[in-house]
Every structure is written in C-alpha cells, then in structure tokens.
Amino acid sequence: MKKLAAIVLAAGQGTRMRSKLAKVLHPVCGRPMALYAVDLAETLAKGRVAVVVGHQAEKMKDLLSDRKVDLVVQARQLGTGHAVAQAQSVFQSRGGNASSSLRFVILSGDTPLLTEATVQALLAAHEHDRATVSMLTAHLDRPAGYGRIVRGRDGSVWKIIEDKDASPSDRRLTEVNAGTYVVEGEFLFSALAALKPANAQKEYYLTDIVEAAIRQGKKVTASIASNPIEALGINTRAEMAEAERVLRGRIRKRLMDAGATFLAPETSFVDESVKVGRDSVVHPHVTLEGRTIIGEDCVIRSHSRLVESVLGDGVTVLDGCVIEGSRLEEGCRVGPFAHLRPGTIVRRNARVGNFVELKKTELGEGSKANHLSYLGDARIGKRVNVGAGTITCNYDGINKHQTVIDDDVFIGSDVSLVAPVKVGKGAVIGAGSVVTQDVAADALALGRARQVVKPGWVKGWREKAKKVSSHSKGKH
Template sequence: MAKLSAVVLAAGMGTRMKSALVKVMHPLAGAPMIAWPVAAAFEAGVDAAVLVVGHQQEKVRGYFAQGEKEVSFAVQAEQLGTGHAVRCAMPHLSAGTDTVLILCGDTPLLTAATLGAMVKVHEASGATLTVMTARFANPFGYGRVLKGDDGSVTAIVEEKDASDEERRIQEVNAGVYCVDRAFLAEAVEKLDANNAQAEYYLTDVIKQAVGQGRKCLSYTVADPAEISGVNDRVQLAESARILRGRINRELMVSGVTMIDPAAVYIDRGVTIGRDTVIHPGVTITGQTVIGEGCEIGQGAVISASRIGDGSVIKAGSVIEEGHLHEEVQIGPMAHLRPGCELMAKVKIGNFVETKKIVMGKGSKASHLTYLGDATIGTGVNIGCGTITCNYDGVKKHHTTIEDDVFVGSDVQLVAPVKVGRNSLIAAGTTVTIDVPPDSLAISRTPQVNKEGWKLRKGKG
C-alpha cells in the first residue's frame, strides 16, 4: 500500500468563536478540537501527519509534543487560503509519501471509518484526486461540486464565486481530499488568487487535474453531519453533544448501563468496566478508569482517577486524581481532592473532605470530617467532626494514624503527630503530642456545673 500522509489545516484564529484562544484548541469532550480529526486520520491508516499552524502555534505544538504518533508542523505565517496552507505543508511531508489526505482541524465529527473508506475508494479507482462531498437540501455557504456527464468532478466553485445556477447544486465540497503527492506538489505552486476572496483556493487544483486529463472523483459521505465545521460556540456545543453521544453508545454496547445517556457527560479517554451503572448528571473526565460492577450516583464528578471494581460513588461526590481500590464507598456529597489512595472497603461518608491521604483497608470516616496530608492504617474509625490540622501558615505537616485506632467525634490532630496502633482518642480531644500504641488520649477542660445559676439570672 502506498504510504499515506495527512495534512491538517489549523492555522486560522477563528474570529467567530469570539475568544482569545485559537479555535482548534478549544476543548471538546476531553480533547482540543484538532485532536479529533488528527486521531481519526491516524486510525484510518495515515502514517504521519503535518499540521499547518499559524495563530498560537505554540499551543498546538505543545499539545502534540507528548504524542506517540509522527506529527510535524508547517507554519503558515500569513493566512492566504487553503491552497497556500497546503503549499506550506508540502516540504514537511514524510519521505516516501505517495498519497496525501487533506482535512481541516475544525471538523471534529469526521470518523476514521469514513476517512478509511474514502482512502480505499481513491486507491482502488486510480484517480489523481478524490474529494469528499455531501448533499444538503440547503447548501448555503458551501462550495458546489461540478461534474461531467460521466460523473467525474470537473470543478468546485465557492459560494461567493458561484452563478445562480451553480448555487442550486446540492452536492457540496466537504473540504477533505485524497491527492497524488507528485501532482499536488506541482499544482499548489501554480495556484493564483484571482477570486472574490483574493485567496489561493485548494479547490483550483481540480481544474489543473482536469486540464491535464487526470481522473478526479468524488466520495459522498453517508452522514452529512460528519463534515460539519465548528465556527462558533453554538456549533462547538452541538459537536460536543454528538461526540459524547458516540462515547456513551460505545460504552453501553460494551456493557455499561446508563440510566439516561443524554444526561451523562463522559470525555474521550475514559474507560469503564462492564456492569457499572451510571446515573444522570454524572461527569467523568481525564484518563479516568472505572472498574466493573461499580455504581456512580447522580451528579457525581470524577476526574483523572482510578476506581476499583465494586465501588460505589454516591450522589454529589467529587473525586479528583484519586486511586480507589475495590469496594470503596464514597459520599454522598464527599470531596476527594488530588492525591488520595483508598484501599479496599474504605468508606468516606457524607460531607467528608480528603486531600493527599493514604487510607488502609476497611477504614472509615463516615461524616463531617477533614483529612489532609495523612497516612491512615487499616481498621481505623474516624469520628464525626475530626480534623487533621495540617497547615501552620507556612508549611504542610503530616499525620500518621496506625492500624485499629478509634478516633472519637470532634477531635483535632495537630500535625506533625502520630497515633499508635490500637489507641483510642476520646471525643473532643486536641492531640498535640504522639500517642503511644494501646493508649487512651483525652484532652478536655473540666466540666463545671453551677446549680441554680439559671434561676438566679432570671428569665432575661
């Protein structure tokens, strides 16, 4: 098979987004907009990709810097049209490239299946150029595809340059092309800007191919929605809805239950095991991995976390960058801040906040507690209202609670402090020094009862 390289056009600012951020880097279901067409191209069989960048090119470069795929960059310092963009890319194509797949960085709905099918048709036909097309009842704004009697493509006319008769054509240019590299390299150098936009149109290479007697074909996409570009926030939201719908469908087909898929927001890159149940209003982002047989309650928010099999995340809980082992229970209304690792069968109850803790198997903090910068052993009970006082105004300090400790209600642990195994901390105690193993720690102001005081003071 001929070596296939992609050219992805991503140099424009996207002024209709009304944003300080370049259009192709707007987040979309867990990845920048441009990540979607690039990923689709590689999945369709592309060996390498050249991204044509311009505005805020450092942001685009930065995102792809850690990628495993072969991605390089061409700079279009002045945006003079699609033909000019491809001209900028040509010197950066991988050696040995025979066919160039050209697509736009603002078409995130294009699928690998569609691109792959187009490439196969192109290669089997022997055409010099194949253009992806779609049919719309109201094709306003799109370039119209002109064809000869044999069905071959003879030209593409942009909306502003089209005659009234040409504007009635319903088959439009999707902006995706498969082109012979040798022909393309010569053709883009011959482009001119004699048109209403004063730009170098990539579509004009078709006229050159036809003039040379070369075969130019079309490939009509089955779902016209795939070619939809994103130009404003409304289209961005609609694209996100469609992409999340695809993600949810794939998860459900693999064995995940969603009570109301339209009300579940799961980003690209999330993995969820079979027989897990997702309730409405849930948001799951980052490279989160959720095991089998879990239950994620209504309104839970989970980001960049690992959740073991059989765990239950109750309604309204938030988990950030956490690692939960098997059969952990969280919430309702709990908040796990980054850096928490909870071993099997741990319970974090309602209105408990944790940050950067390790909690041993079977330990629990059932309600109204803050645990930060702490190592907690197995079988530990943390009473209601317990606080680890970990910050002295300058530095964070660590608390260690060993196995089988019982911490009563309303306890303050002033770090750095260590509680030895099998100890009991009485309710209301402020712990400021280490507690030896097997001990009772109690620190209270003596209670004084003044009998008759209320009668002497009177009702006032």
C-alpha cells in the same frame, strides 16, 4: 497501493468562535479538537504525518510534543492551498522528491466527527477509480458556509465554488465539500505551485486543484458521505456544541456496547478517554471527565463528577460527589456529597461518608470517615474509625504538614489533629480533643477542658433572672 501520507490543516484562527484561543485548541469531549484529526492521520499514515500550524503555533507544538508528527508553520495564512504547500518540505526531506511517490490524505483540524471508516471508503474509491484527486462531500439541508460541488450533466465533478465566491444559483446547491481529500503526490505540489489568488478572499484555495486536474485530463471523483454529520466543520460555538452532542452519543454507545449501563444516557457527559467496565451502572446526570477509569460492577449515582480518577471493581459512589485525581480501590463506598481532591487514595473496602473532604490523603483498608470531616495531607492506616467532625489541621499559614494515623486507631467526634502529628497503632482519641503531640500506641489521648457540674445552679439562676426582669418592668 502507494504508501499513504497525511497532512492536517490546523493553522486557522477561527474568528467566528469569538475567542482568544485558536479554534482547533478548543476542547471537544475533553480533548482539543485538533487531536481527533491528528489521531486519524496517525492511524492512516503511520509515521508520515505533517500538521500545519499557524495561530498559537507554540501551543500546538506543546500539544503535539509527544506525537510522531512533523510540524510545519504557516507564518501567513494565505489560504488552504498555501497551507498544504508548506508541508512539501517535510516529505522532500525524506529523500529527493519523495512526495511524488506518495498518496496524500488531507484532513481539516476542525472536523472531529469524521470517522476512519469514512476515510477508508474514500481511499478505496480513489484506488478503484484510479483517480488523481478524490474528495469527500455531503448533502446538507443548510449548506451555507460550505464550498459547493458543481457537477456536469453526467455527474462528474467540474469544480468547487467557495461559499463567498458563489452566485445565488450556486448557493442553491446542497452538495458541499467536506474538506477531506485524497491526492496523488506526483500531482499535488506541482498543482499547488500553479495556484493563483483569483477570488474574493485573495487566497490560494486548495479546492482549485480540482479544476487544474480536470484541465489536465486527470480523473477527479467525489464520494458522498453516508452520514452528513461527518462533514460538520466547526466554525462557531453552536457548531462545537452540536459536535459535542454527537461525539458524546458515540462515546456512550461504545461503552454500552462494551457492557456498561447508562440509565439515562442522554443526561450523562462522558469524555472521549473515559473507560467504564462491564456491569457498572451510571445513573442520570453523571459527568466523567479526562482519563477516568471505572472498573467492573461499580455504581455511580446521580449528580456525581469524576475527573482523572481510577476506580477499582465494585466501587459505589453515591449522589452528589466530586472526585478529582483520586484512586479508589475495590469495594470502596463514597458519599453522598463527598469531595475527594487530587492525590487521594481510598484503599479496599474503606468508607467515605457524607460531607467528608479528603485531600492528598490515603485512607487505609477497611477504614471509615463517615461524617462531616476534613482529612488533608494524611496517611491513615487500616481499620481506623474517624469520628464525625474530625479535622487534620495541616496548614500553619506557611507550610503544609502531614498527619500519620496507624492501624486500628479510634478517633472520637469533633477531634482536631494539629500537624505534624502521629497517632500510634490502637490508640484512642477522646471526643472533642485537640491533639498537638504524638500519641503512643494503645494510649488514650484527651485534650479538652475538664467538665464541671454544679447541682442546682440553674434553679438559682432562673430565680435571679425573674427578680431582675420584674424590677425592670416596674420602672416602666
């Protein structure tokens, strides 16, 4: 079998998206849709991949900066045939006319539902039939917008007619071009060089190489996708939403097959890069985004959102929490209604309770902040009790400052810690205190006004108030 190379077409603007962003850069399940085709190409071709970019080429270059792919710029968008032709120099540069010894798989950057299994089946059919050109097709109930496959009475492929060039009778055909091809290199680029823009769009159509191959007596085959949804090319926001729906279903199924439980799978939104460990339970209406990793035996309750965060084994996240860019170690418990912002680390068996916000803070092993607190830019040791209403005053209007709380500190309710400040090991901070200076280990710190009690004062105040009220009524 010949060596395989891949070309990904990702140059189009996608005008029907009605967007300032190039179509293939739009995220699908948390990733720019072009990456699905690039991942597939890299899996298939292993180092021989060219990506054709055009609109917002610099953004595409940034997106693929860590990939071992060659980028080719299609400066003028003159059609799919013209786009593929731009990649010829990449493969020629590998030594002479190297492209003639390769077999090319051509993928579209806007088909994120296409699976490796389907492309492998297309490659196997191409090899079995000794074809020069093979294409993936699908039967659609609503084929509008797709190129139609025209077959002869014997079932052989005659040509592909683009939707805008199709006659009324052509448009009644339901077999469509899925935009995925396998083409022998010795034929591909010579056929592209001979293309003419003889169509309504005045473009160089890649599909015209099918007729060129037939005229030359070469074998052309079409393989029908077993699942038509894989042929879905995204051109509109509605189609993107449908692709998201299908992909999210695949993601959840993959995670459930690996041992995770989703109590109402269809209500959870899970990105493609998310990992969930065995025997973890995800309740309804949970959102898991980015490269979030959830360990084993975790529980994520309803209406919580986790973004780019890592949870160890046995972590419980109660209802209504937002956790972003944070790390929660084994046995932690968070929520309900807690907000963990980027840079937060919650150590083993620590507790973060309702209406507590942590930002760039480390909460030590076994420590707890159970109620109504803001802890920002803080380093908190082990076994610390943070009372309700505690605030680290970390911002002076210009700079952020750190609060350091050592092990075994007890902080009473409604305490303000004005950073930069340090509380030593085993210290106690009295409720209602404003702490502006460092507190030594094992010290008691009180920073509040002295309580004054005046016995009988209220009785006198009431009698005086009654006299004033009676005098006022007499005047009226």
